[in-house]
Amino acid sequence: MDDTVIDREFAEAVREGLHQRPRRLSSRYFYDARGDRLFQRIMASPEYYPTDCEREILRERGPEIARAIVAGGVFELVELGAGDGSKMGHLLDALHAEGTAFVYRPLDISPHVLDLLAERLCPQRPWLDMQPWAGNYMDWLAQPRRPGVRRVFAFMGSNLGNFEPPADRDFLREIRDSMSADDLLLIGLDLKKSPEVIRAAYDDEGGVTAKFNLNLLRRINRELGADFDLDGFSHRPEYDPDTGAALSYLCSEREQRVRIDALGETFAFVQGECIRTEISQKYDDALIAELAAAAGFEVTADFRDRRGWFTDQLWRPIGPG
Numbered sequence: 001m002d003d004t005v006i007d008r009e010f011a012e013a014v015r016e017g018l019h020q021r022p023r024r025l026s027s028r029y030f031y032d033a034r035g036d037r038l039f040q041r042i043m044a045s046p047e048y049y050p051t052d053c054e055r056e057i058l059r060e061r062g063p064e065i066a067r068a069i070v071a072g073g074v075f076e077l078v079e080l081g082a083g084d085g086s087k088m089g090h091l092l093d094a095l096h097a098e099g100t101a102f103v104y105r106p107l108d109i110s111p112h113v114l115d116l117l118a119e120r121l122c123p124q125r126p127w128l129d130m131q132p133w134a135g136n137y138m139d140w141l142a143q144p145r146r147p148g149v150r151r152v153f154a155f156m157g158s159n160l161g162n163f164e165p166p167a168d169r170d171f172l173r174e175i176r177d178s179m180s181a182d183d184l185l186l187i188g189l190d191l192k193k194s195p196e197v198i199r200a201a202y203d204d205e206g207g208v209t210a211k212f213n214l215n216l217l218r219r220i221n222r223e224l225g226a227d228f229d230l231d232g233f234s235h236r237p238e239y240d241p242d243t244g245a246a247l248s249y250l251c252s253e254r255e256q257r258v259r260i261d262a263l264g265e266t267f268a269f270v271q272g273e274c275i276r277t278e279i280s281q282k283y284d285d286a287l288i289a290e291l292a293a294a295a296g297f298e299v300t301a302d303f304r305d306r307r308g309w310f311t312d313q314l315w316r317p318i319g320p321g
């Protein structure tokens with residue numbers, strides 16, 4: 001571990017999270033190069049339905065979504081947490097078919113995943129004006145906006161569900177505050193459904209989700225000089241159908257101590273003690289309506305897959321900015 005390359009923000013987030021009770025680590029840090037690859041494998045696993053559902057919506061309803069976007073005039077498409085672009089091609093093609101030129105700005109904290117996105121989307125689309133940006137989308141939103149450019153934000157894959165309430169509302173508010181009256185938000189939300197289907201999605205037979213979760217400890221070991229024993233922690237997913245919260249934990253198999261050099265601290269874990277690593281909130285209509293209203297949006301269109309498991313919605317800002 002070289003002190004000049006320690007990501008201080010990461011180190012402080014780990015310190016703060018491990019001192020909390022219950023302990024937490026932010027899912028934002030899942031996505032190093034290995035995490036990106038594992039997430040691609042999760043998306044391809046038979047149990048992980050959200051990607052297939054959203055792909056179906058963008059493929060089947062893409063032209064309708066595109067018409068609703070283009071109707072508002074010239075725009076740029078800003079995608080928050082774009083990932084590898086495996087679904088977005090359908091919407092980009094539908095927008096292109098409408099005959100309007102637009103800039104596509106995929107934003108992601110992982111430069112590696114933006115390379116994958118470019119490899120996937122660009123070769124067959126010479127017309128695509130893509131301007132990727134690697135960094136924290138919170139920082140991008142905080143920048144002053146260029147005057148005169150209408151923005152359509154895309155926040156897909158039920159990424160909102162990874163924000164612990166009330167951070168979900170606060171983040172929607174931040175998006176809302178950066179919008180003008182004729183801007184739009186296209187948001188993908190995973191809906192409540194059979195608990196068995198949801199539990200399986202976070203506990204695939206192939207064990208890829210477990211590897212993805214444990215990769216967070218591997219990353220802390222590598223980047224912060226820690227000695228987490230990866231065999232000493234296990235992946236534990238939980239789903240509460242009442243609240244719609246799917247939670248992932250890493251639980252200590254035994255009593256153990258973990259040293260993190262970058263923090264100059266040692267953390268003691270008792271057997272069975274868990275670190276919460278991810279929330280993936282599942283939504284129903286009432287929760288969506290409440291969230292949209294609380295953040296200053298009106299739902300103007302709702303596109304669902306044939307099973308009704310996932311929704312992509314267009315939200316329009318309302319009220320004072």
Ligand SMILES: C[S@@+](CC[C@H](N)C(=O)[O-])C[C@H]1O[C@@H](n2cnc3c(N)ncnc32)[C@H](O)[C@@H]1O
Pocket residue numbers: 028031080081082083084085086107108109110113135136137138155156157158159
């Ligand atoms: C669950 S993946 C979903 C990717 C894509 N939206 C999809 O639907 O397939 C979340 C993505 O958001 C990115 N991400 C997470 N937190 C971020 C942040 N604060 N700023 C920018 N990107 C972030 C991750 O690197 C990852 O690619």
